[in-house]
Amino acid sequence: MAEIDMRKVDEIIDRYKGEEGVLIQLLLDLQSEFNWISPEAIAQISEQMRIPKSQIYRIASFYKAMNLKPVGRHIIQVCLGTACQVRGAPKILDRIEENLKIKEGATTSDMRFSLKRVNCLGCCAMGPVIVVDGIYHGKITPLMVENILEQYE
Numbered sequence: 001m002a003e004i005d006m007r008k009v010d011e012i013i014d015r016y017k018g019e020e021g022v023l024i025q026l027l028l029d030l031q032s033e034f035n036w037i038s039p040e041a042i043a044q045i046s047e048q049m050r051i052p053k054s055q056i057y058r059i060a061s062f063y064k065a066m067n068l069k070p071v072g073r074h075i076i077q078v079c080l081g082t083a084c085q086v087r088g089a090p091k092i093l094d095r096i097e098e099n100l101k102i103k104e105g106a107t108t109s110d111m112r113f114s115l116k117r118v119n120c121l122g123c124c125a126m127g128p129v130i131v132v133d134g135i136y137h138g139k140i141t142p143l144m145v146e147n148i149l150e151q152y153e
């Protein structure tokens, strides 16, 4: 489990204390610092900012940019949009799942990778496409998967 430095959480909360309408920005700052927003951080915000936990959870679950579960150091997105599907994307996903020994939506136990599926990355002509940490890899085959993942050791 990814450790959260609670002193750093307090430091981020302090930036916003006493201000109104800052919850989203505060959560985004936590997200960018830790890559996820832990239950401990939510409890701390609730106590210090006097905001009900339920409201914080509602906002954090609404925004896709915020994670309520720890994520790996590298994020792999596999496109399963129609154009990529017909070009073999399901086999790419299978190969990645096999290689990392996790299913889509999960994180490896060493916190190295999180695997997500997405529906069209807007570059269908490059399909099948995967994105690792924002870098696009297009026209990939199952045989290329291992090589790509090795770059992110």
Ligand code: FES
Binding pocket: 079, 080, 081, 082, 083, 084, 085, 119, 120, 121, 122, 123, 124, 125, 127, 129
């Ligand atoms: S369907 Fe994969 S990029 Fe559009």
